[in-house]
Every structure is written in structure tokens, then in C-alpha cells.
Amino acid sequence: MKLVTRVKLLPEADQAAALRRTLRIINDAACWVSVVAFERGVPREYELRRHTYAELKARGLGAQAAQHVIKKARDAYTTLKANIRAGHLGKPGSKRRIKAESKPITFRPEAAQPYDDRCLSWQLDARTVSIWTTAGRLKGVRFACSPEALAMLREHRKGESDLIELGGEFYLIATCEVPEKPLNQNPAAFIGVDLGIANIATTSTGYRAAGRGLNRHRKRQLDLRRKLQAKGTKSAKRLLKKRSRKEARHSANVNHIVAKTIVTTAERTGCGIALEDLTGIRDRVRHRKDQRTQLHSWSFRQLASFVEYKARRAGVPLVYVDPAYTSQLCCQCGHIERKNRVDQATFACRSCGTVMHADDNASHNIARKGETVWTAGRESRVPAPA
Incomplete structure (x- = not known):
């Protein structure tokens, strides 16, 4: 099963500025991709990539970052469609549903951005990470977490990690694949x-x-x-x-x-x-x-x-x-x-x-x-x- 572990980054002043600027640029680009997707009727991810990838590269995003931005925008519309189908935004014609369907999805400047192992590497013994930014690769960015979280990262971390800014502080939310115990098929009660x-x-x-x-x-x-x-x-x-x-x-x-x-x-x-x-x-x-x-x-x-x-x-x-x-x-x-x-x-x-x-x-x-x-x-x- 998938669980997440959150660690707090402790960047230096120049590192924090680079991370903040990166999130602003990435989420501004995600808003632009969302507008393109909305105007073109939310095409499939491959087709959306053809219309936006070159522009994202021109904006200074790396190849992997550009791919993640496109996927993030497309997934946001998939989630919106699922919420509408489940009735979470009201009945057809309701104000809330009309508002959600009538304009492109936007992303907050500090919204989370996924990183894979090509953009982010962990040095668990030193408790540092190396992370991609628009200003270049930042190495030796310190992080803090509990011993239990560190053990979870060491044993089970697998997949993407999300960079997010909350209250002026930066966090990495790492995905961990934790094995499940066999289900008890004969419960006593x-x-x-x-x-x-x-x-x-x-x-x-x-x-x-x-x-x-x-x-x-x-x-x-x-x-x-x-x-x-x-x-x-x-x-x-x-x-x-x-x-x-x-x-x-x-x-x-x-x-x-x-x-x-x-x-x-x-x-x-x-x-x-x-x-x-x-x-x-x-x-x-x-x-x-x-x-x-x-x-x-x-x-x-x-x-x-x-x-x-x-x-x-x-x-x-x-x-x-x-x-x-x-x-x-x-x-x-x-x-x-x-x-x-x-x-x-x-x-x-x-x-x-x-x-x-x-x-x-x-x-x-x-x-x-x-x-x-x-x-x-x-x-x-x-x-x-x-």
C-alpha cells in the first residue's frame, strides 16, 4: 500500500529563494497549460504535450519538469470530471458546478510540484537532498524528520515526491510503498x-x-x-x-x-x-x-x-x-x-x-x-x- 512521509526542508537563504522562484514559475506555467487544455477541450496528455512542451522548455523548465507540469494540469481536469460525475459539485445547472466548468483550473503559486528520481535525489545518511530548480541543481539542501520517518524513507520510499510551500516553509512529501500484512480471512468477531x-x-x-x-x-x-x-x-x-x-x-x-x-x-x-x-x-x-x-x-x-x-x-x-x-x-x-x-x-x-x-x-x-x-x-x- 502507498503511504506518504513528510519531511521539512531547511534550506539556506539563497536556496529558499531558488525553491520559491521555481514553484512560482512552475505553477504559472501550469496555469498556462490549463488554459490551453481548456480552450482545446481538454485533450489527452499526449496531444496536450504537443501543444505545450516547446513553450514550457522556452520558459526555462527542464524536460522532466515540463512533463510533470503537463501531467499535473491534465490530472487536475481528470479529478474535476470525477468530482462532477460523483455529484460533489452539485446538480447540473447549480452555481457551484457552472463556476467549476466555465473557466480553466488555476494553481496557487505555492502549490505542490511532483519530482521524480531524475529531478530529486536523497542522501539519507547526511539528511540532505539534491533537487532541480530553474536556477540549476541545488545540492546539500538539509531536511529534518523524525527517526520513524527516516526509517520509512530508507526502507520503503518509492516513486515521486512533492515539493510544497506552506506558511513560508518548504516540505517534501515522499511516496512510500509499505507491504500489507495478510488479511485475516476468519475474524473472531x-x-x-x-x-x-x-x-x-x-x-x-x-x-x-x-x-x-x-x-x-x-x-x-x-x-x-x-x-x-x-x-x-x-x-x-x-x-x-x-x-x-x-x-x-x-x-x-x-x-x-x-x-x-x-x-x-x-x-x-x-x-x-x-x-x-x-x-x-x-x-x-x-x-x-x-x-x-x-x-x-x-x-x-x-x-x-x-x-x-x-x-x-x-x-x-x-x-x-x-x-x-x-x-x-x-x-x-x-x-x-x-x-x-x-x-x-x-x-x-x-x-x-x-x-x-x-x-x-x-x-x-x-x-x-x-x-x-x-x-x-x-x-x-x-x-x-x-
Whole structure:
């Protein structure tokens, strides 16, 4: 499986200027290629290369850099087309979709640029890289990373690495090919995971990751942003820039910890994992205005993706189940009724009288659905008897 490792570059002043200038020139060229592709109806990459390669070389780009710029522009349109087909940009005729389809794709001046082994070489023992720029090859550019990341690079790095500028600092995002453990084809049971806002995740094994701390952190960040934006001074804007992406980094760290706990438990007990398929929930659910920020800050998809790749790496089976009625269904007697869910935290069955935490009840229902989905999937792969 493919994973990425991010390392921070520590260039000298002249090296940083060369890297910054290179990204600006490359992304300006990518915008021009995007305009050509848009005007010509987004042709195939080979045809687009015929119309743009000579001009890119004239702009000072190397052969490999020019190829990557063309591919980056073409891939951006492929992604746009996939998002439109999946309905992520709204229905035909919607403002968002019309806006996306009516003009060429643009690239930020500091957007990522892929480098292959012809343009970038790693000296892992010295912790330096040699990288191509429009000013020539830069050698001995230092980088910093954790010992775990260095080991990952040494053992598994393979393929392209992306150069990106974030907040005035440069990073290399390297692709690593990590072997997966053999999938456990006979899990002892399934661990149901109920995702939520009040509790980030609740499992049928009794683990509960409370969301109170994360929600408080998000509220503090929101209040601080509002104060700084209202102030509007230069120092306030500098602080806003300094604190940018802090909430996203904190949320990602919490999700990594929760995902690792869930997968480690499943691996140790020989179980599989059942997650709710919450695709499109933001379009289906309606909330009051004061609740919308909390709903749209909910990073359930990120947590699910973390659990998914960690499970693949550990060989743990993972299935997605339909979340319908999991909060109204009694895990003891199977009675479904909306009134069973007394409030956010309490479940009280109107039929058998079972009382328990609502998230615990839902996680048991998800675990049971996971076993059903896994069994049906295994049976469907068995060839029919002759």
C-alpha cells in the first residue's frame, strides 16, 4: 500500500529563494497549460504535450519538469470530471458546478510540484537532498524528520515526491510503498464503531473517545479567529497567518490516536472492524444555524480513512455498513422505535426496557451489521456449484 512521509526542508537563504522562484514559475506555467487544455477541450496528455512542451522548455523548465507540469494540469481536469460525475459539485445547472466548468483550473503559486528520481535525489545518511530548480541543481539542501520517518524513507520510499510551500516553509512529501500484512480471512468477531460529535468514536468493546476536548479546542479557535478578524490590524493578521491550519493539525492528531487505538484492539483480538457509511450525511441532515459550524467541522471522513489505511496495513478486515436505524434499534431485542432514543446519551427500549448509553447501543448494532456484511461478502465470492 502507498503511504506518504513528510519531511521539512531547511534550506539556506539563497536556496529558499531558488525553491520559491521555481514553484512560482512552475505553477504559472501550469496555469498556462490549463488554459490551453481548456480552450482545446481538454485533450489527452499526449496531444496536450504537443501543444505545450516547446513553450514550457522556452520558459526555462527542464524536460522532466515540463512533463510533470503537463501531467499535473491534465490530472487536475481528470479529478474535476470525477468530482462532477460523483455529484460533489452539485446538480447540473447549480452555481457551484457552472463556476467549476466555465473557466480553466488555476494553481496557487505555492502549490505542490511532483519530482521524480531524475529531478530529486536523497542522501539519507547526511539528511540532505539534491533537487532541480530553474536556477540549476541545488545540492546539500538539509531536511529534518523524525527517526520513524527516516526509517520509512530508507526502507520503503518509492516513486515521486512533492515539493510544497506552506506558511513560508518548504516540505517534501515522499511516496512510500509499505507491504500489507495478510488479511485475516476468519475474524473472531467484528468491532462496531459508532462515529459522532459528542463522542468521536464509541466501540462495541467499550472504548469511548470523548469529543469534549476537541470541541472545546475548535470553539476556542473559532472565537479567537473572530476576534482577530474583527480587529483587522497588521499584528492580528500576522497572528491569524501563524495560527492557520492549527485546528486541522490538532484534529488530525486526535483522529490518528483514536484510529490507532481501534485498529490495535482489533488486531490484538483477531477481530474485524465495522464502520458506518456516512457518505452524504451533511446533505441529508438539517441543523439549526448555531449547530452548522459544529457539524461541518466534524472530520468523520478523515477518521474513517485513518482507520481504513491502518487496518489494511495490519491485515484487519474492515467493512462499511448502512447506519440506518442503528440509533433506534435495540441491540437486545431488536425493537425499532424513534422514542427509544430518549436524548443524545440515553437509549431506553420501549419493548424490553433495556437502558444503556445510546452510543454503546449503536456500536453493538453496527458490529452485528458488520458480521452480516462480511459473511455475505465471503459467500458471494464462493463459485456456484456445477
